[in-house]
Amino acid sequence: MAPPVLVTDHWYDFRDLGNLSSRLLESLADVLPQGAVYVLAAVIGFVASFVIFVLPSQLFVGVYGERKLIARVQSRYGPNRVGPFGLLQPIADTIKLMQKEALTPKSADRALMYAAPALFVAPCVLLFAVIPFGPNMVFADTSVSLLFYVAISALPVISAFIAGWSHNNKYSVFGSVRMVAMAISYEVPLVLGLLGIVLFTGTLSLQGITIWQKELDIWLVVLQPIALAIFFIGVSAELNRTPTDIAEAESEIVAGYLTEYSGMKWGLFYGMDIGYALAASAFAATVFLGGWTLFGLERWVPPWIIFIGKTHLFYALFIWTRGTLPRLRIDQLMGFAWKFMLPLALVNLVMVATERMFWVEQAADDSVVYVFALVNIVAAGALVYAWSRILGYRPEDYPTKARLVETAGGYVPIESAKGGAQ
């Protein structure tokens, strides 16, 4: 399935930066020694994806945008002092972090403590290698890029464990053990949820999934709402965003595995947390929101701008939950993963398999996908509600108002109170 070539392929056509880089590489091909062109292509791809997308998004959407949006949620302004509208705030933060003294406790395991931030940064950069920014603007278009994403997102868990373990401090051991236990138990439903997507599209490569959504003119979020819910909860558990940020829960274990870090070492962890969240939202934008396609609009609007817009849209979802939701306890989280998300993912898988079988066996035409979409959405709502009722979600018998009593006396048993439990 060769990606469709855009209207023009002149080098100045910035709608597809692939033209520009390929033109540049061809001119350099004969100049450089035999193998060096591939290395140069790799470097250009990396620098382009990082300079255009990751670094500015990390700084201006991750640090500045998040603080501004959360400030709005909390009815206050957010950073507006440094630079015009506070736009230079992330740069000021970075400079401040760099000149802060990075302490290393005496009893800590120095080698591991220095290695952990580096090991935390490397996988984040790797994640962006597989994400397709445009028709032929993907850095490493392997046929298993979806699996590549899931595999690489297991590495930061190990480096967080090392970070927590090397401080030799009770709080950080707490944090690192919680982080690992939670990441493991949320990886299972996450992978099962993504399996539903792979079943439908039939390919493991992200570019293939985007092309599938482009040809059928349907976004997978409509087709697979349960998979998106499971993906979002699983990823926010793995990245430790707010409903599940128990690995560095301020109010309980000070800063979890980051307790002893200070200065730029902490800065790296903080920056890469945002990097992973961006990678997760880029992945979700590709898989669920149709990647760089916008129902045919991508022929005029540069596809990579569409893609970046969708990523930031999904990132806003992370910010929104971070601003509003309290934190779950570790055992509730584990119970939620195994008792709620896993069965839901399995049922979703069965539904997708039957639909796929029906689609292939009857050789129905592609418009049947919209019927599947409707069926899936209704089934998703019904399934979530029914399963939560089974697991004991009874909102109606919890009182939401205190009882009101007129006179001061002794203990007032529940039934005889005037107000009664609404």
Next chain:
Amino acid sequence: MTPGLDHFLAVGAVLFASGFAIALSKRNAIGVLMGVELMLNAVNLTLLAFSRFSSGPRPVTGQAFVVFTITVAAAEAAVALALAVSVYRHRETIDVDKLNLLRS
């Protein structure tokens, strides 16, 4: 020069030998387990090298076989570690030299 079958097999052999040495020489039961895991991985590598380079119509059989060795290795690792932890609970040590009593 481009890596051929001999190179992959050589790396596989060296890995197997080091895994073998680790498994036999480590005092801690977890060290022994690490050695065993290394040996299994070396076997996987050799299997895949053969499946990639040897003639034969369907190279996929080698890869299917590697999938099964990975599952067996995972199951074996889980049980071995469970064993180590329960032995630690009874003996307060998992030092291979000291574990010579068969009675619980």
Next chain:
Amino acid sequence: MSGIVRSEPFTLNIGPQHPSTHGVFRVKVTVDGEKIVDAEMVMGYLHRAMEKLAEERTYTQNIPFTDRADYLSSMSNNLGYVLAVEKLAGIQVPPRGNAIRVIMAELQRIANHCMAAGTFINDTGAWQTPVMWTFREREKIIDLFEMTSGARLTCNYMRIGGVAFDLPREFEPRARQLLEGLPGFFDEFEGLLVQNEIFLARTRGVGVVPPETAINASLSGPMLRASGVAWDIRKADPYCGYENYDFQIPLGYQGDSFDRFLVRIEEMRQSARIIGQALDGLPGGPHSTQVPLALRPPAGDAYARVEGPKGELGYYIVSDEGPSPYRFHIRAPSFINLSVLKEMVVGGTVADAVVSLGSIDIVIGEVDR
């Protein structure tokens, strides 16, 4: 060697310097895995020997001390102390003074509960969003305090025999404006949290205090009412004319952290009602009676108690006809409410301990005095 080796519990300090101990207060927790086996509370980091110092100062000079006992509700503290001295010296307070005292005490209760409910949700993990909302309302009340008494937090506004200054002209319109906004805010705040599944999961059944334990440990305030015991000093032993205001006492169901949150929200609504009634019937006349500066009350002792935001706030003063009290003791509700922390915490996890501690709403200034 044959015994089963237990994974040995290790002690963890939810130490004096910890983001969620509401001040310098330490809980030495023995933890087996995540479960708490034993908890030992260590306090006294903020002990300023207030009760001893009060014995060298005259009765009027002691008023600023009471501001700093519970620095989050200085008006109620002043009221308690001033009532005790008036009972000792037999001084009558003019009706306008009483009405202003009721208004200020109830405003202070709303401000305190805004702070308490907000930080409690902060302990369950919400990133400061509810606190920012409640602080926005608390700022309006603090502005009212600053307008009348000159200070935002430690107001030092009450005097023996009445209040320091009369209400300024623009106090009433601003207070009315505030009262219109409050019910809407309470409903919105309650709507945000009471149906929130994660908040319910984190607070229902956490830090439960059954009614018998509450009564035996002589708890008071929202802690006692959350366990279902209907006890409120404003109703049981009315002072400053509380008997002629119409309000109700909120009660909880099982005495867990969630019930305390519900009780506090409901108390704020009732306080808003009381302020409305007090503002409507604000009598004219002097705001305080003249009291000699070097007051020498007759020998004897007096105990006056006030329904402070955290519970029954009592002042016990012994006088030996000297210019300064012979003995000055504060019955601090936070200190007594804290005594049940051990039963609430043992058996739960560290996360629950933090939530239970947050739900008690303690202020270390009052606990350590």
Next chain:
Amino acid sequence: MEGVGAAVAFWTLAGVTLFAAAGIMFSRNLLHAVLLLILTFIGIAGFFVLLSAEFLAMAQVIIYVGAIAVLVLFAVLLTPRAGRDNGESKMLLPAVLLAVCLGAVVLFVITDTSWNTVPSAPAVEHEPKVAASDLGEALLSTWILPFELASVLLTAALVGAILLVRSPEEEAEDMPS
């Protein structure tokens, strides 16, 4: 598998993996050994990519680095007083000798025999690409029996591991009162 790129990749991966394997042998701290083991797993995943088995490389990273390595880390965590040093047992010398002999024999066999490999070096064009879908079909068509057996084995291992590690209280809980 273009010539230069594959060669560079092969030698760096070989260097990293063998260095890490030796590191496990000689490092003093058990935790460092576990982390070096993770490095070897990643190196071997790189080799799988070189042998154009990408699906298996990703599966290797997920299963070994994502699950088994974490399992080993937890085992190290759950045995605090069992000594975190990576010491050698009394069998150090015979073990190393045996390993060296075994390695020598196998290496000799490898270099000596001439394997009838696919004609010419891997740079040949019709490189037998095994896509993930072919592997899936193979697993569920010709290899269906071992596939089902593997799932039974995994369940047995799961139950076995849990039973082994149950602490006395959990057993007391389930004991019929």
